[in-house]
Amino acid sequence: MSLHTLKNIATLSLLLAASSAAYAQQDASSTLDELLQSVRDSGAATESANREREQEFRSKRNQQRQILNDTQAAVQAQERRSEQLKTRFDNNEQELEALAETLRIRVGDMGELFGIVRQVAGDTKGIVDNSLISAQIDARNDVTNKLAQSTALPSIEDLRQLQAILLEEMIESGKVVRFQREIEDASGLAISSEVVRIGVFNAVNENGYLTYDASNNILRELSRQPAARYLNSATDFFETTSGNEALAVDPSGGSLLSLVVRKPSLTEQISYGGTIGYVIIFLAVCGMAVALFRLVSLQIAGAKIARQLKSSEISNDNALGRILAVYESNRNIAVESLELKLDEAIMRETPPLERFHSMIKVLAGIAPLLGLLGTVVGMIRTFQSITLFGTGDPKLMADGISQALVTTAEGLIAAIPLVFLHALLASRSRTLIEILEAQSAGLVARHVEAEK
Numbered sequence: 374m375s376l377h378t379l380k381n382i383a384t385l386s387l388l389l390a391a392s393s394a395a396y397a398q399q400d401a402s403s404t405l406d407e408l409l410q411s412v413r414d415s416g417a418a419t420e421s422a423n424r425e426r427e428q429e430f431r432s433k434r435n436q437q438r439q440i441l442n443d444t445q446a447a448v449q450a451q452e453r454r455s456e457q458l459k460t461r462f463d464n465n466e467q468e469l470e471a472l473a474e475t476l477r478i479r480v481g482d483m484g485e486l487f488g489i490v491r492q493v494a495g496d497t498k499g500i501v502d503n504s505l506i507s508a509q510i511d512a513r514n515d516v517t518n519k520l521a522q523s524t525a526l527p528s529i530e531d532l533r534q535l536q537a538i539l540l541e542e543m544i545e546s547g548k549v550v551r552f553q554r555e556i557e558d559a560s561g562l563a564i565s566s567e568v569v570r571i572g573v574f575n576a577v578n579e580n581g582y583l584t585y586d587a588s589n590n591i592l593r594e595l596s597r598q599p600a601a602r603y604l605n606s607a608t609d610f611f612e613t614t615s616g617n618e619a620l621a622v623d624p625s626g627g628s629l630l631s632l633v634v635r636k637p638s639l640t641e642q643i644s645y646g647g648t649i650g651y652v653i654i655f656l657a658v659c660g661m662a663v664a665l666f667r668l669v670s671l672q673i674a675g676a677k678i679a680r681q682l683k684s685s686e687i688s689n690d691n692a693l694g695r696i697l698a699v700y701e702s703n704r705n706i707a708v709e710s711l712e713l714k715l716d717e718a719i720m721r722e723t724p725p726l727e728r729f730h731s732m733i734k735v736l737a738g739i740a741p742l743l744g745l746l747g748t749v750v751g752m753i754r755t756f757q758s759i760t761l762f763g764t765g766d767p768k769l770m771a772d773g774i775s776q777a778l779v780t781t782a783e784g785l786i787a788a789i790p791l792v793f794l795h796a797l798l799a800s801r802s803r804t805l806i807e808i809l810e811a812q813s814a815g816l817v818a819r820h821v822e823a824e825k
Contacts, residue, residue, distance in 0.1 A: 506545045509554070516531065549569065559596050569610070575620075582595050600636075660794075678808060704820065719813055737791035744787075756773075
């Protein structure tokens, strides 16, 4: 007998006991038959309920067994799937390792390519930003800025644009192009001007050379143009619309032009000599003017003497004529007296022929001494600058050094031609005096022969 049945019997006994107690208290009219019938009915109902419960339990037991079987089957299926997934995971992990190695190799290649592209883009950006071509063609550095600052791999389109910019730079660097653009004139005013660009070297307009300010992307006229021969070639080149024309170009892109522009002119170099330099120049000019005047005077005097030598008539407009006049007026005196008279006449004619020669000689000697004085003064100024400001900035010493060198050069430049002119004048005057002496000696000899 099952446990469930025993529980039903116990329950029935309790009910019976309770019913017996209840019936004991009921009226005497309740009979045992009714009680028996009631117990039987209650037992049948209980039996029927128990059978139903047992049937329901068996049904649920079968269901639970089916669920258990299904669950076990599902667990087995999941275990098989887990084994499959584990196998697939292991395979995927091996494949992932292989792909990671391939990716590392390819990323290394692409990283090297990316570094090269960034480097080339950065170099191209520097070239484009400072190129004279950018003064004509605007907005050329957008692509180079993007690639130079990018942290991602460039696209094919970006590489093509970079290639186009490089090709454009190479092609335009070999062209001479005329275009209209707003520039700044020498006073800083913005004006519209026609500009001729010579490759990447120089740009000129009707006023001369232009300089390119890359930071502000603007062309400016030089505040000071180079020497006339360079400026004339630039203006001639600008006015030429066909054919060939010579032009001085700056292959450094403006560096040499800026140095040429800063080169001091002759007037500025002379001003470096200061007061001493101007004194040297004044003395040199005076000495050369006197020397040239004396050369002309001696040339005229020599021409007159030459005419007198060829003429039989005595003229008083030349030294030889005046000596001959002395001879003619003293032909009857003794030879000794005649010699003295002629010597006296020659001595009178000599000073005019040698006039200002000593002054020119003195100026030729003074000029280098003044140059030496300027050198000393310039070095004193240089050492004073060193004492005050040290040797950190050479420009502070340049003023004194310039004065020292310029005055020395001015003194030598003044002395050399003055020495040459003095020698020339002395030789010329000596030649004329020798002619006078020779003619005087001839007159004396003629007079001696006449007396015999």
